[in-house]
Amino acid sequence: MEGHRSSPPPPTLAAGNRRQREQSVAASMKKNCLSFAASVQESFRSLKATLVGQAKKVTARNEKEATEAYLQTAKMQVEAADDAEETKKSLNKSI
Numbered sequence: 471m472e473g474h475r476s477s478p479p480p481p482t483l484a485a486g487n488r489r490q491r492e493q494s495v496a497a498s499m500k501k502n503c504l505s506f507a508a509s510v511q512e513s514f515r516s517l518k519a520t521l522v523g524q525a526k527k528v529t530a531r532n533e534k535e536a537t538e539a540y541l542q543t544a545k546m547q548v549e550a551a552d553d554a555e556e557t558k559k560s561l562n563k564s565i
Contacts, residue, residue, distance in 0.1 A: 505558050512554035519546030 523543025530536040 501561055504561050508554045508557040508561075512550045515550035515553075516547050519543050519550065522546070 520543060523539050523546070526539030526542065527536050530539055
């Protein structure tokens with residue numbers, strides 16, 4: 471007696487499922503890469519803000535200029551973080 475074998479799904483369904491999985495994996499990889507790029511850009515912008523702020527603090531002639539440099543540094547860092555967060559949110563909506 472021969473055992474009952476389950477027949478494989480028709481080739482069109484199997485190929486379609488595989489193609490859909492590949493597209494899903496590709497979309498996920500693309501989203502992760504773009505998110506990583508946004509994080510790297512945020513890091514560089516934050517580093518730039520820190521360096522600019524330090525340079526301005528060193529060259530400040532008085533306490534007021536030093537305080538302004540500190541506030542500008544903080545503002546630049548917040549803008550970098552906000553831009554990266556906005557980019558990541560738009561990635562989550564689009565993909």
